[in-house]
Amino acid sequence: MIEPRAGEQPAGQARTTTAQAKVSVRDLNFFYGATQALFNISLQIAERRVMAFIGPSGCGKSTFLRTLNRMNDTIPGTRATGEVLLDGEDTYAPGLNVVNLRRRVGMVFQKSNPFPKSIFDNVAYGLRINRLTTNKTELQDRVQQALEDAAIWPEVKDRLKTSALGLSGGQQQRLCIARALAVRPEVLLMDEPASALDPIATQKIEELIVELKRQYTIVIVTHNMQQAARVSDVTAFFWLGKLVEVNATEKMFTNPNEKLTEDYITGRFG
């Protein structure tokens, strides 16, 4: 277990040097067939921080998120150029083990997608396929730990053997977060994790994100700018496949460098 870093830096460290960057992206271009979706993206994502991606629909923020664990590979006809470095290692290098990469970079999706299995089996799935536990007690402990980390344990501890599909929408999403946490990824990607949830469930997820920051590097795509302001340390604004501005969240929402960012944030378009 990674211990929270002593003496947490205050939120708003805009400039992150390469040395402390968990993920480092250089000149990334991405294509769906002949259509270019991302243009020369360069970005550093600091360890144990929350970075939010904002921007209008179709601006490429989800596509960019999915290049970080190469989920776009599952879509035929896609192509990426440039570099995505995880701890300095190129994740697009030929011969790299994608399965291993995805274990290190977990993902939570916009629409909760629990497997049609029991609550326990959902969380245990990643542990089992990756053979991360050696015996039953250890498996149970890790499942419980993940459910506790996802702040859903009290609600499900008496019904672990029942179907995950019987949970409410908000619970299902937290279960999916628990499922992602169980394999202890280094980076957690969240693609609009609260967009389908009511305000109370959304609040729970947001509190959870702030809590998880102590152990994980988190990247979150959101349409909700208040949400980005509430949970993130650094915000990146995407527009038409280009990265317009990356800045400390506080600065981004009070005094952005770019006119375009200001126009978007103040609701002049998008």
Add this chain to the structure above:
Amino acid sequence: MPTMHARRYATNAVMTTLTAACAFLAVAVLVSILGYIAYRGIGAISLQFLIETPKPVGEGGGIGNAILGTLILLGMACVVGMPFGIATGIYLAEYGAGRFASLVRFLTDTLTGIPSILVGVFVYTIIVVPMKQFSALAGGFALAMIMIPIVARTTEEMIRLVPASLREGALALGAPQWRVTTGVVLPAAASGIVTGAMLAVARVSGETAPLLFTAFGSRFFNVYLDQPMASLTVQIYNYAISPYDEWHAQAWAATLILMTLILVINITVRFFTRRKI
């Protein structure tokens, strides 16, 4: 506007009545067929009828060997047909994107539409003629050939219905493709695949033509796969074209038994494969 509302209500009422009437008609036809078979068949059924072999006219006799034969032939067809059919379906749904897959899809569709008697003649040529005798093996193989395309296509359709988000969820946890297919996709599609498999079993259990040239039929109890074997459908056919009233009655009774058999197989399989979670 009230007139517009009135029109909508009227249209709604008419359409609801129409669809209900169609559903009723479809069920009515089915129920009357089942009812008539039960009515004609129930009289000739007795314990002897279920366990004895056929006897000459006037001496009673039964269809025990045909029941056993049908079960063995269906069993063989499943053993050969299900793995091939389901594997083909998985391939088409999960891996099949290229030209080869399109070809396989086209051929399975064509195969589904082939008259079953052609399958019988084909198997006669490739198995019965070289072996120089009719055999249960040939019969089971013919039924399997009819089964494979049906199972393959329903399996493919059912797997395609599994939401892509489930696959992505598993892939994002670091699952290799084959673990996604076996651990997440297949369980999610299982009940649909079972339905497809049951439809295939029901379909081939009613086949007579492919068995005429292959399993041929027999008047004795037989469990040897290289020998001719009796089956309910061939027995029904033989009795139905005979001039004797007693055999006609036995044909009705055998039909009732065949129907019951399919029903029992269906319920049993559903019971054992029902979703536990």
